[in-house]
Amino acid sequence: MATIMDGKALSQKLKQQMKLRVEEMKQAGIMPKLVVVLVGNDPASHVYVRNKHKACNEVGILSEVIELPEETSQQTLLEIIGKLNQDSTVDGILVQLPLPKQINEKTVLRAILPEKDVDGFHPVNVGLMSIGDEGFAPATPSGIIAMLHEYHIPIAGKNCVIIGRSNIVGKPMAALMLRHDATVTSCHSKTKDLAQHTRQADIVIVAAGRRNVLTADMVKEGAVVIDVGMNRNDEGKLCGDVDFAAVKEKASYITPVPGGVGPMTITELLENTILAAQRHHRA
Numbered sequence: 251m252a253t254i255m256d257g258k259a260l261s262q263k264l265k266q267q268m269k270l271r272v273e274e275m276k277q278a279g280i281m282p283k284l285v286v287v288l289v290g291n292d293p294a295s296h297v298y299v300r301n302k303h304k305a306c307n308e309v310g311i312l313s314e315v316i317e318l319p320e321e322t323s324q325q326t327l328l329e330i331i332g333k334l335n336q337d338s339t340v341d342g343i344l345v346q347l348p349l350p351k352q353i354n355e356k357t358v359l360r361a362i363l364p365e366k367d368v369d370g371f372h373p374v375n376v377g378l379m380s381i382g383d384e385g386f387a388p389a390t391p392s393g394i395i396a397m398l399h400e401y402h403i404p405i406a407g408k409n410c411v412i413i414g415r416s417n418i419v420g421k422p423m424a425a426l427m428l429r430h431d432a433t434v435t436s437c438h439s440k441t442k443d444l445a446q447h448t449r450q451a452d453i454v455i456v457a458a459g460r461r462n463v464l465t466a467d468m469v470k471e472g473a474v475v476i477d478v479g480m481n482r483n484d485e486g487k488l489c490g491d492v493d494f495a496a497v498k499e500k501a502s503y504i505t506p507v508p509g510g511v512g513p514m515t516i517t518e519l520l521e522n523t524i525l526a527a528q529r530h531h532r533a
């Protein structure tokens with residue numbers, strides 16, 4: 251029976267540490283500030299933004315939410331980003347995704363100054379991360395690395411299989427695991443015989459957004475299993491991509507959904523905002 255990796259508890263612990271760091275920064279005259287721009291009426295986005303705002307307040311990071319109507323033009327959004335880029339009191343800028351149809355996501359993400367791009371989605375930060383240089387790594391993969399460290403799970407030399415290759419989870423996850431010296435295999439919807447790959451893995455990270463993509467027969471005895479997925483089961487309850495009940499009997503460590511990777515994602519966003527403020531004032 252696996253150890254259940256408690257992302258909620260770790261996130262609380264890290265937030266307590268951040269609170270002290272932010273207090274010290276404030277004493278030195280540095281006030282870390284995040285601005286989140288939310289366009290439109292997507293209910294899930296409103297919940298995510300509220301949670302980010304709440305988490306900033308918990309650790310003392312100044313947080314402002316700019317809410318714009320669904321029909322906002324791309325030009326208007328770009329002008330707002332331009333002003334935030336110029337505003338020296340703003341350390342981090344985050345545009346909540348998805349954006350309404352009339353707005354091109356790529357154009358908007360590229361308009362944010364890389365040094366304020368705390369989501370780590372700007373191509374400059376993607377490039378810096380892949381060459382292992384100082385930038386911002388996306389929050390979800392960074393949160394997973396933090397969890398592996400917390401549970402003293404070795405990464406170097408381990409076979410790591412990642413299911414999913416999105417720009418926000420799968421690909422940056424592969425880059426970070428490679429940077430930590432894992433031997434990385436990236437799987438996706440065109441992968442032939444997924445189980446053949448996952449059965450070789452010491453660490454399996456699942457970010458497919460499909461229930462039961464990873465079942466017990468696909469996992470090696472003692473493997474570490476990280477579940478990024480957020481789905482609803484037949485009863486409407488939140489569940490991951492992993493058949494948790496069966497896989498936990500075979501794995502050595504496993505993350506639950508909810509209470510695993512999710513809470514760590516917001517914590518890493520806070521970490522990136524603190525980093526942005528430190529770098530901004532160092533410059």
Ligand code: NAP
Pocket residue numbers: 390413414415416417418419420437438439440441444457458459460463478479480481511512513515
């Ligand atoms: P995405 O953009 O939809 O990407 C899903 C990836 O999974 C794609 O690369 C896809 O392959 C692959 N895939 C889908 N079905 C597969 C299958 N049956 N076998 C193998 N590969 C398969 O999703 P995402 O944005 O990366 O998010 C993934 C999941 O994580 C979602 O449930 C999302 O809600 C969740 N999530 C959670 C957090 C958190 O904080 N906990 C943060 C972000 C995302 P192709 O590329 O070939 O299409």
